[in-house]
Amino acid sequence: MSDNIEEIQKSVRKYIIIGIALLALSGFTVWLSTVELPTHGLNILVGMIVATFKASLVALIFMHLNHERPIIYKVLAFTVAFAIVLFVLFIVSAQDPLVFEGFYNRNE
Amino acid sequence: MDIPYTVTSRPDTGLYNAKIGIWLFLASEVMLFGGLFSAYIFLRVGADYPWPVWDLDVKLGFWNTVFLIISSVTVVMAWASIKLRKYTQYKLCMLATIACAAIFMVNKSMEYAKKFQHYAVKLTDGTILTGHLPQGYQVKFENVDALELTIVGSNKAVDADPVNHVLSSVVGDVPKFKFPSGEEKELNKATFGELRKSMRDAAFAKMQDERAKMIEAAEKAASVATTDFAKYEAARKLTIAKNYHSLSDTKVKLIPSAPLKIAAKPSQFFGYTDTSLTFVDGTIATGKLVDDKMTLEVDGVDTRAVAQSEKSLAFDHRYLGEAWQKAFVANRDHHIADFEKKYPTRDKAKSATLQKESLFYKEFHSAEPPAAGEAHGGKHGAEAHAPADSHGHEAHHPTVVIEKKDITFFSNFTPKLNTYYAIYFTLTGLHGLHVVAGAGVLAYFLFFNGRMLREDPEHLANRVEVGGLFWHFVDLVWIFLFPLLYLL
Numbered sequence: 001m002s003d004n005i006e007e008i009q010k011s012v013r014k015y016i017i018i019g020i021a022l023l024a025l026s027g028f029t030v031w032l033s034t035v036e037l038p039t040h041g042l043n044i045l046v047g048m049i050v051a052t053f054k055a056s057l058v059a060l061i062f063m064h065l066n067h068e069r070p071i072i073y074k075v076l077a078f079t080v081a082f083a084i085v086l087f088v089l090f091i092v093s094a095q096d097p098l099v100f101e102g103f104y105n106r107n108e
Numbered sequence: 109m110d111i112p113y114t115v116t117s118r119p120d121t122g123l124y125n126a127k128i129g130i131w132l133f134l135a136s137e138v139m140l141f142g143g144l145f146s147a148y149i150f151l152r153v154g155a156d157y158p159w160p161v162w163d164l165d166v167k168l169g170f171w172n173t174v175f176l177i178i179s180s181v182t183v184v185m186a187w188a189s190i191k192l193r194k195y196t197q198y199k200l201c202m203l204a205t206i207a208c209a210a211i212f213m214v215n216k217s218m219e220y221a222k223k224f225q226h227y228a229v230k231l232t233d234g235t236i237l238t239g240h241l242p243q244g245y246q247v248k249f250e251n252v253d254a255l256e257l258t259i260v261g262s263n264k265a266v267d268a269d270p271v272n273h274v275l276s277s278v279v280g281d282v283p284k285f286k287f288p289s290g291e292e293k294e295l296n297k298a299t300f301g302e303l304r305k306s307m308r309d310a311a312f313a314k315m316q317d318e319r320a321k322m323i324e325a326a327e328k329a330a331s332v333a334t335t336d337f338a339k340y341e342a343a344r345k346l347t348i349a350k351n352y353h354s355l356s357d358t359k360v361k362l363i364p365s366a367p368l369k370i371a372a373k374p375s376q377f378f379g380y381t382d383t384s385l386t387f388v389d390g391t392i393a394t395g396k397l398v399d400d401k402m403t404l405e406v407d408g409v410d411t412r413a414v415a416q417s418e419k420s421l422a423f424d425h426r427y428l429g430e431a432w433q434k435a436f437v438a439n440r441d442h443h444i445a446d447f448e449k450k451y452p453t454r455d456k457a458k459s460a461t462l463q464k465e466s467l468f469y470k471e472f473h474s475a476e477p478p479a480a481g482e483a484h485g486g487k488h489g490a491e492a493h494a495p496a497d498s499h500g501h502e503a504h505h506p507t508v509v510i511e512k513k514d515i516t517f518f519s520n521f522t523p524k525l526n527t528y529y530a531i532y533f534t535l536t537g538l539h540g541l542h543v544v545a546g547a548g549v550l551a552y553f554l555f556f557n558g559r560m561l562r563e564d565p566e567h568l569a570n571r572v573e574v575g576g577l578f579w580h581f582v583d584l585v586w587i588f589l590f591p592l593l594y595l596l
Contacts, residue, residue: 008191015188019181026173026590030166033595036451040161040460040596047591054587062184062580069122072131079135086139086146090153 018061025054115566130574134581141585144535148592151527158412160528161460161596165219169594172215173586179208180583183550183576190569195561202554202572205579209547216540223521223529229404229510230517234413235420238470239406239505245374245518249385252368252395254361255285259307261355266390270362271300273389277376279369286363295362307358315355322349370395400512405505408470409436417467427508431477440466472505532593539589542582549575 029050037043060066065076112118113125121128152159186201229237257268275282275295284292293299326349330342370385370393378386380400385393406428411417417440423433443466447456456462471478523530553571560568 005192008188012185012188015181015184019177022177022180023174026170026177029591030170030595033162033591036459036461038454039458044596047596048588051588051591055584058180058580058584058587062180062583063577071121071123071128075131075135079138083138083142086142087149089146090149093150093153 014061018057022054022057025050029054115564115570124570126570126574127577130577134577137581141535141538144531144538145588145592148531148535151531155527157526158460158463160526161464162594163528164532164594165222166594168215168219169590172212173590175208175211175215176583176586179205179212180580182208183572183579187569187572187576190561190565190572193565198561198572199554202550206547206551206554209543209550212543213540216536220533226521227404227518228521228525229402229515231421231510231514232516233421234411235422236408236410236413237404237406237422237508237510238408238410239404241403242405243403245402246371246399247374247377247380247385247397248399249370249372249380249393249395250367250398252364252370252393254363254394256392256394257360257362258390259304259311259358259360261308261311261357266388268304268360268391269300269389270387270391271295271297273376273387274370274391274393277370277372277387279371283364283366283368286365288360292365303360307360308355311355311358315353319349319352322352325349368393368395402510402512402515402518403507404510405507407472407505408468410468411436412463412467421514427510428477428506432506435471435477436469439469439471474504475506477506535589535593539582539585542578542585546575546579546582550579 029047032047032050033043035043037046065072111125115124117123118125118128182201182204186198186205189195189198189201225240227239227241229239231237255270255274257270260267282295285295286292287299287303323346326342326346329345330339333339333342372385372387376388378388378390380386380397382397383394385395385397387393406422409420409422409428409432411420411422414420418433418437422428423430423436443462444456447454447459447462447466451459519525521529523533550572553568553575557568557571560571
């Protein structure tokens with residue numbers, strides 16, 4: 001994080017602009033959820049892309065991740081990798097062989 | 109002792125220590141919330157019911173998003189203000205942040221309160237009626253002429269405790285009871301304690317008596333035993349007799365001096381028949397069932413689980429009736445026709461929104477059904493769902509009296525209702541705790557670090573930066589929670 005007074009003065013303006021952008025994107029998210037895309041899954045996908053974009057604005061600008069020391073990126077790389085594993089873990093459940101076929105569908 | 113590297117950077121990391129600390133903490137926080145988001149995905153993928161979309165108050169959720177974003181801006185401005193030595197601006201920004209957090213929590217608690225008072229009642233055909241229970245739900249008995257208690261011999265989960273579990277459901281004054289001794293006494297902790305003690309003592313005396321008899325019989329058998337096997341048998345029986353220590357349960361009847369009226373909540377009893385009610389302490393009240401119907405002020409009919417929605421049990425003549433059925437069908441067909449016009453190539457069955465709008469009827473804006481032709485009020489989703497109850501809901505909703513045999517399940521909108529509300533309360537509850545904790549830390553910096561602001565502003569700037577990083581994380585979680593729980 002730079003301690004340069006001039007840079008901080010400049011970034012104050014940036015914080016306000018980003019804040020307004022985040023508010024606008026929140027409104028956009030609400031509107032987007034009322035739009036009937038071909039499938040609801042697509043609605044979720046687009047909504048999550050917008051949310052991820054908003055989250056990156058917060059992380060990069062407000063949390064100063066756009067110019068941080070390397071050690072923090074190293075820590076976060078692990079976190080991001082594990083988080084992604086958690087989010088795609090449900091795909092494994094589709095491969096689960098223990099599927100209940102119902103009481104009446106068994107061939108006996 | 110001075111804590112090192114609170115202001116200057118540590119040479120090997122290039123950062124002051126607290127910053128490394130907060131980032132490691134945030135990394136673990138990502139895992140915590142990540143696990144819960146993962147649970148959300150699993151629950152949603154595996155849900156065997158239509159996942160609620162636009163079920164919460166979107167307006168309230170949106171305003172909460174606005175306040176969190178504003179607070180994120182103000183907290184980073186607070187940090188910049190110290191760096192620029194603008195102390196008044198710093199204090200104002202911190203105050204604004206804490207105020208936003210407070211507004212967020214007030215909104216959240218209003219939302220929670222609304223959910224606690226709102227009920228869903230599942231009928232036997234799969235229809236779900238939503239609404240309010242103005243009188244709660246109680247099973248009512250009259251002419252209750254006896255309480256049968258079972259005082260168990262040894263420790264068991266269910267033991268008679270009528271003072272705690274039965275008396276609270278008695279309507280009106282509690283009369284005196286005729287105890288087994290013949291005396292008429294008030295039923296309270298002391299008198300019941302005495303009764304229990306005397307019953308236990310009697311059971312103990314009976315057990316000792318039985319044991320003595322068993323020992324006597326075994327000894328007699330031993331004295332006449334001639335073969336090895338008979339001796340062995342007699343010795344075995346003697347061992348059993350000596351180890352005999354089973355206290356039997358005692359049944360006691362308490363007769364009220366005047367017949368009781370009972371109104372019990374579902375959490376107070378195990379079950380009931382036309383003539384008896386079994387409380388959770390095992391006490392059985394014998395009397396006459398007079399009322400187990402549920403009075404519900406209906407604000408929604410969800411027929412998504414019913415094969416022929418217009419034939420839902422909700423439109424039975426005993427309940428909403430034909431006029432509401434017509435309004436429902438008009439609303440349903442209006443939405444379907446609208447959808448077909450807008451999206452002629454799409455599959456109607458695959459649109460979750462259409463399924464919801466056409467089959468989850470929430471247009472209850474008056475106690476009477478709308479006249480033909482004006483069935484569709486033009487309100488959708490959360491708007492139609494918006495609480496008319498803040499200004500006297502009695503007038504705005506039809507009231508139905510549902511028979512118990514038609515109800516399979518009912519619950520308020522809490523984790524008990526379904527997995528959506530379970531994960532909703534888990535995620536927003538944990539997030540709310542983070543809001544409270546984060547605001548508490550920032551308030552501490554504002555109100556208790558005044559001297560540091562004057563004497564060592566760089567140190568305080570670092571503190572505010574670290575507190576701010578946590579605060580941004582709380583905002584970041586909400587950025588995902590809001591669309592996932594409210595919108596999509």
